[in-house]
Amino acid sequence: MPALDHPASAMLDLDSARRLACGLVAPIGDSETLDLAQAAGRTSATSLRAEIALPRAARSAMDGFALRTADLAAALTLPVAGTVAAGMQAPPLPDGAALRIFTGAQIPAGADAVVPVEEVTETGAEVQLTAAPAPGSHIRAVGSEQPLGGLLLRRGTRIRAHHIGLLASNGVAEVAVVRRPRLAILSTGDELHRPGAEAASRDTMPDVNRPMLIALAQGAGAEVDDHGILPDDAEATVAKFASLQGRYDLIVTTGAVSMGGRDHLRPALIAAGGQIDGWKVALKPGKPVMFGRLGNAAVTGLPGNPFSAMVGFTLFVSAQIARLKGAVPAPLFHCAGRAGFDWTRKPDRAEIFPIRLGNREIDGLPVVHRLGEGTSATLFPLAEADGLGFVPAETARVSVGTPICWQTFEAGAR
Ligand SMILES: Nc1nc2c(c(=O)[nH]1)N[C@H]1C(S)=C(S)[C@@H](COP(=O)(O)OP(=O)(O)OC[C@H]3O[C@@H](n4cnc5c(N)ncnc54)[C@H](O)[C@@H]3O)O[C@H]1N2
């Protein structure tokens, strides 16, 4: 296999790395048709326009009385000639009379206003008003809520509960959505065993990254195949890449991307006919991330340290999944907090760290506490974390009370 030469100094900055990662995938063109109830969270594959105007018939917006305003010129008292409820065909309004009407009921032919029940006095079979309403009062006119041809769902929209309701109101039962991105996820390392598969020993350790990344990818809307644990073996790695070719939109690996003699991933990708588009980001943790391609699939090699793998997913893989789905990747980290800690650091790489939110300050911004000591080998500081904090590469010092950027764990998954 080819020996790869990469100078230690060449690191992508975070923005360039994210752009590169997103550029290696393209929005999926295939679609499938789903029952409306199954479509939440999926991306619409087509735009839908209203084939009807709503409401289809003029309806009452209130419980009250339907009447003809012209009839009130002589007197403000009218006899009540009957009742119209939602779901029934309204009888025409007799001359010089009112009809009791309920919310959502069709406006009787001849009526041009509804007076709410609390604005009238009912005496026997008559209703007495204090003033004549303006024509059109409390009537939902035909087409007033949705025009014929109005846009209901734009292509590329993430379908949310309110879209489902809107489509249901138009009698739509099925919707075309972009097929889910197909991901292969695998771990590398002779030291790994499946969590719970064997008793923990001092020689082996559970595979932490695979179950975590599968959960993250499924949460982001991908269809994931679990490709298990790959041994630290060059030939096996080439063979694995070859077997994955043509089947996936994105292949995500962890481990074997650093400088060690057993870090086979990059040469194996080349040997399998793939290419490497970038390696190493000025990011802590997550420095040795690799961005590449194998046929039509993007290949993202995340570092083996579990917090590095998680950060790499959050910053790069989640954006790649969003783009595959035809969505716009979520912007990262809003500076909507105040540091609850002092921190002096080496200003060389952007840094991500677990955070816990404290009380809100008088301006409404939460105090953000940094958890852990910056170790990428453990997820332990995340146990009680509310999200992730961020400082740019050039930050050398953070002081209590200064603005700090953070995001919830859900922020990246769209
Ligand atoms: N000489 C250098 N050494 C290292 C550098 C460097 O720049 N120069 N970078 C360090 C950084 S930063 C990281 S991050 C790691 C990344 O290493 P790899 O991605 O090559 O990963 P491995 O060496 O295979 O494993 C690293 C570490 O993570 C554990 N691991 C791996 N996979 C899993 C898994 N699925 N579940 C749990 N733990 C896993 C593995 O046992 C190692 O302890 O490299 C540094 N070294």
Ligand code: MOO
């Ligand atoms: O990049 Mo490593 O991910 O700093 O631990």
